[in-house]
Amino acid sequence: MLMEPLRLADLHGSLADPVLAAMEFLNEVANRYPEAVSFAPGRPYEEFFDVDDLHHHLRTFHRYLVEDRGMDDAGARRTLFQYGRTKGVIHELIARNLAEDEGVRVDPEAVVVTVGAQEAMLLALRALRADHRDVLLAVSPVYVGITGAARLVEMPVLPVRDGEAGVDLDDLVAVVRRARREGLRPRGLYVVPDFANPSGACLDLATRRELIRTAEREDLLVLEDNPYRLFGSADERPPTLRALGGNRVISLGSYAKTGFPGARVGYAVADQPVDVGGGRTVPLADQLSRLKSMVTVNTPPVAQAVIGGLLLDHGLSLVKANTREIEVYRRNRDLVLDGLAARLPRAAELGVSWNRPSGGFFIVVTVPFPVDDALLERSAREHRVLWTPMHHFYGDGRPLPHLRLSVSLLTPERIEDGLDRLAAFLTEHAEAARAGGGR
Amino acid sequence: MLMEPLRLADLHGSLADPVLAAMEFLNEVANRYPEAVSFAPGRPYEEFFDVDDLHHHLRTFHRYLVEDRGMDDAGARRTLFQYGRTKGVIHELIARNLAEDEGVRVDPEAVVVTVGAQEAMLLALRALRADHRDVLLAVSPVYVGITGAARLVEMPVLPVRDGEAGVDLDDLVAVVRRARREGLRPRGLYVVPDFANPSGACLDLATRRELIRTAEREDLLVLEDNPYRLFGSADERPPTLRALGGNRVISLGSYAKTGFPGARVGYAVADQPVDVGGGRTVPLADQLSRLKSMVTVNTPPVAQAVIGGLLLDHGLSLVKANTREIEVYRRNRDLVLDGLAARLPRAAELGVSWNRPSGGFFIVVTVPFPVDDALLERSAREHRVLWTPMHHFYGDGRPLPHLRLSVSLLTPERIEDGLDRLAAFLTEHAEAARAGGGR
Known part of the structure; x- marks a missing residue:
């Protein structure tokens, strides 16, 4: 005799928490668009791994x-x-x-x-x-x-x-x-x-x-x-x-x-x-x-x-132990920062900006439009580029005008390719926001 | 400036729980009497491990x-x-x-x-x-x-x-x-x-x-x-x-x-x-x-x-994968069961008995006296043999007239040696209990 379904309400409250669900959603989007260039995961560079x-x-x-x-x-x-x-x-x-x-x-x-x-x-x-x-x-x-x-x-x-x-x-x-x-x-x-x-x-x-x-x-x-x-x-x-x-x-x-x-x-x-x-x-x-x-x-x-x-x-x-890795992450960060600047010369005018951390894996881009999960899905579908909506790190689910880029996992070729797509996505939505804001 | 000590009462209640403390006490006794033969740990046989x-x-x-x-x-x-x-x-x-x-x-x-x-x-x-x-x-x-x-x-x-x-x-x-x-x-x-x-x-x-x-x-x-x-x-x-x-x-x-x-x-x-x-x-x-x-x-x-x-x-x-291990545990169990019977022919008279599981690592010995942690310590000090007081598996801390033997870790030589010590310990305390009970 098979069990009747358990009700989610009868399991621990953390299971219904958006924080625990968020990572699954982000993974799921990544799995659905395997050919997208992903600035999403904070995973370490993997080219040096050796069994x-x-x-x-x-x-x-x-x-x-x-x-x-x-x-x-x-x-x-x-x-x-x-x-x-x-x-x-x-x-x-x-x-x-x-x-x-x-x-x-x-x-x-x-x-x-x-x-x-x-x-x-x-x-x-x-x-x-x-x-x-x-x-x-x-x-x-x-x-x-x-x-x-x-x-x-x-x-x-x-x-x-x-x-x-x-x-x-x-x-x-x-x-x-x-x-x-x-x-x-x-x-x-x-x-x-x-x-x-x-x-x-x-x-x-x-x-x-x-x-x-x-x-x-x-x-x-x-x-x-x-x-x-x-x-x-x-x-x-x-x-x-x-x-x-x-x-x-x-x-x-x-x-x-x-x-x-x-x-x-x-x-x-x-x-x-x-x-x-x-x-x-x-x-x-x-x-x-x-x-x-x-x-x-x-x-x-x-x-x-x-x-x-x-x-x-x-x-x-x-x-x-990390001589090579330290160099790779610095290179990748420079590629992304320089690449954004090169591709978005009118960034200030568009209302797009980003911070310039002196290390680590992450860069935050500020945009003139709210960034929610639906927009991530559009970015994946229409521009084949992934990133992480910043609202997931505040935990209240309200969309914010920020997205996180991770520079750690990608090779230089993928970064350049991804930045082309990202710049197109950012430009399209920033211009739409400006047009909308001007109405 | 160094921290003032934290109070145990300000940490999670499980930390003051006897169940969590019990395993540490048992390990500590084992460490204090390294030359004791131990029927205590439920660890697997380790002679077959190979890097x-x-x-x-x-x-x-x-x-x-x-x-x-x-x-x-x-x-x-x-x-x-x-x-x-x-x-x-x-x-x-x-x-x-x-x-x-x-x-x-x-x-x-x-x-x-x-x-x-x-x-x-x-x-x-x-x-x-x-x-x-x-x-x-x-x-x-x-x-x-x-x-x-x-x-x-x-x-x-x-x-x-x-x-x-x-x-x-x-x-x-x-x-x-x-x-x-x-x-x-x-x-x-x-x-x-x-x-x-x-x-x-x-x-x-x-x-x-x-x-x-x-x-x-x-x-x-x-x-x-x-x-x-x-x-x-x-x-x-x-x-x-x-x-x-x-x-x-x-x-x-x-x-x-x-x-x-x-x-x-x-x-x-x-x-x-x-x-x-x-x-x-x-x-x-x-x-x-x-x-x-x-x-x-x-x-x-x-x-x-x-x-x-x-x-x-x-x-x-x-x-x-466990052909050898299955054989070793069966051999060890038989050695302990037969060895107890051989060493304690008057067991029934003494009020000592044990179960005869058909498999696994554990045998429970029933004795005519309460078994608490102090008695384990005496067994270790005076007889150089360790076992586990059964009351730890009930969690209320009240001593019971049972102790657990584990047969999994020992070699035949150590088992025979340990059984000599265990039989001496059991006989001494069972006779004392009978004498005390007869007064």
């Missing part, structure tokens, strides 16, 4: 277990094959990488290796959402991953304006105080300080320092997510929030762009002390670990091994 | 992508390295394995590949816990993984007695009806039909049929978890609940024992229709996938590839 590297990194990590960690053969096999340490097996390598690339010292015991930064977000929010008063703040527009994780643990997200500086600290203080007056407990601020997704914004050093001071004054944790940080200019890389704020900051780490997404390896650095009674404190990492044991048990050691081997194969430096 | 197999399975899966799935080199690389299909990339192989080993036909689109069965549990419970009325039923004693997942989504778990048959269906009906009278919505029954952890119980065919009929009558989903199923006698393997109950049953799948735990690959088969409005239904798997995108995004393709390769290397049959 032999998987084998090579695995072997490197195995050698490290035996030679550096002093394991016998059985111990090395056990590390790769068995259930293992919940906090992970590459925590020491992660700590050494943070020292090497960022000059940040963290206790390896404060590192929790996670199934991508996504699981790190979920664990952090699950820990911090103790009851109905607990809310998260997030600089808006915001990466949908954190919004989704918040939905899963039923934690409201209060937007904080980004403004010119990448985060509007006056607004932050206003939002915190308003929330507290309403009996809410703002538990943390989610922020991507370098080349944020989707805005491309990068906080300057003064803003970073002031952000940390504000967090201290207002007694807020900072959740720093930083997947695009390396893809800017090495000379102008201001310190991470973690480097400035110490354990005021939980680092959410991702190797999706500096390693590869398919490894699904990320981490949290969480050395905030937790008072567990009896005068004893433990690092927050131990609490996240306890939650992780009920989410995924361990991060697959075979996946950790590949990322661990990759780190070891490049002297524990992701900057060194 | 070369990882490379071999990876190559097999890569060849499958190119030769069977017709991918070009770029497509195969993309599958292994990029973000991918949220529901996974080995769904077709899993469906073929279920057909091969279980004679069960499932639509590959109804399979969600997860980071171990643990993530499958979390996704299923997150979907089914829509509001405060939704509760889970679970045959008691129960695997702590499902209890932990329920805690994370704040879903109460109502115990159902196991009784002689492995599940007491009268009690099931009574619990369901009582819950409904109290305004609760029992959404599903969690059950391990073959060689349950920790009881070792196995449902016979009649009980399975009656369980499905009861679930239909009471309009309950069944969540079938079945990690130990293959480790019994091939001749006496009754059909899975899924085979009998169709889409009344969500299958929670694990490769931790039939593949290896470090892969962290599991799955849910969820073809229950969900009415999403407009006369359209989608499989529940698509809803679980939407949740998964906010938990782990994808199951690491490199881990899926190793399990996919393992399946392909054994003709899609886990029975074939």
Whole structure:
């Protein structure tokens, strides 16, 4: 006897949430127009992927277990094959990488290796959402991953304006105080300080320092997510929030762009002390670990091994591991920025403009017409070019006059081809808007 | 300025839950007495693990992508390295394995590949816990993984007695009806039909049929978890609940024992229709996938590839892949059962007894004294032998006169040595209890 259909209303509310549905819609459009040039996905460049590297990194990590960690053969096999340490097996390598690339010292015991930064977000929010008063703040527009994780643990997200500086600290203080007056407990601020997704914004050093001071004054944790940080200019890389704020900051780490997404390896650095009674404190990492044991048990050691081997194969430096990638993303960004300017010499007149991030994957184009999902579909159908409507990163579904371009995945040929199509699309709709506006 | 300590009371309630703390305590005792013989962990036998197999399975899966799935080199690389299909990339192989080993036909689109069965549990419970009325039923004693997942989504778990048959269906009906009278919505029954952890119980065919009929009558989903199923006698393997109950049953799948735990690959088969409005239904798997995108995004393709390769290397049959393991677990079980009988000829007189499961990893010993964590510590310190107090699987912390032995990890030599120690421990405490009882 087959089941009667379940009703969506009888399943968890997050399933009816537009944030969770948005990514599916965007994928679905991409699948429907496979021949379109897509500036939509924030996926890393894939021309350098090499299956032999998987084998090579695995072997490197195995050698490290035996030679550096002093394991016998059985111990090395056990590390790769068995259930293992919940906090992970590459925590020491992660700590050494943070020292090497960022000059940040963290206790390896404060590192929790996670199934991508996504699981790190979920664990952090699950820990911090103790009851109905607990809310998260997030600089808006915001990466949908954190919004989704918040939905899963039923934690409201209060937007904080980004403004010119990448985060509007006056607004932050206003939002915190308003929330507290309403009996809410703002538990943390989610922020991507370098080349944020989707805005491309990068906080300057003064803003970073002031952000940390504000967090201290207002007694807020900072959740720093930083997947695009390396893809800017090495000379102008201001310190991470973690480097400035110490354990005021939980680092959410991702190797999706500096390693590869398919490894699904990320981490949290969480050395905030937790008072567990009896005068004893433990690092927050131990609490996240306890939650992780009920989410995924361990991060697959075979996946950790590949990322661990990759780190070891490049002297524990992701900057060194990404020499080619850093160059490609810079080239692609320049191609898109120069290509837009060349194709849209009358942009200002048309009411079209774009920002010029100094790094990362994303560029935001501002247009004189509202950008909704129907318009994306027209762009795909009529111009064979895809991009992402910015309203998806605000979560209220109201169309905005902005669209996001991602420059990470495309080859130069596809970029040029795509920019021809994009320029035609932008020109057509900007002119129509002007004609409509003049009526 | 360093953070003031966070208070445990300001973090999520699950962190103070004894269920989540229990596993850490048990691990901690094991670490403190490394020279003890441990009948505690339900880990698979590890003598057959071989690092070369990882490379071999990876190559097999890569060849499958190119030769069977017709991918070009770029497509195969993309599958292994990029973000991918949220529901996974080995769904077709899993469906073929279920057909091969279980004679069960499932639509590959109804399979969600997860980071171990643990993530499958979390996704299923997150979907089914829509509001405060939704509760889970679970045959008691129960695997702590499902209890932990329920805690994370704040879903109460109502115990159902196991009784002689492995599940007491009268009690099931009574619990369901009582819950409904109290305004609760029992959404599903969690059950391990073959060689349950920790009881070792196995449902016979009649009980399975009656369980499905009861679930239909009471309009309950069944969540079938079945990690130990293959480790019994091939001749006496009754059909899975899924085979009998169709889409009344969500299958929670694990490769931790039939593949290896470090892969962290599991799955849910969820073809229950969900009415999403407009006369359209989608499989529940698509809803679980939407949740998964906010938990782990994808199951690491490199881990899926190793399990996919393992399946392909054994003709899609886990029975074939586990010929040696099936034999080892049978041998170990016999060694423990025979060894207990040989060492405790006066067991009945002492008030000591044990069950004789026909398969799986676990044996339950009943003793004439309460078994708590302090006694485990004494056993470790004074007798250098470890086991698991059964009260951890009931979750209320009250000591019970039962302990669980796991036979899976030890070699014959260690088993004999451990049984000497265990017999000494059991005899000492049983005699003390008798002397105390006689006073």
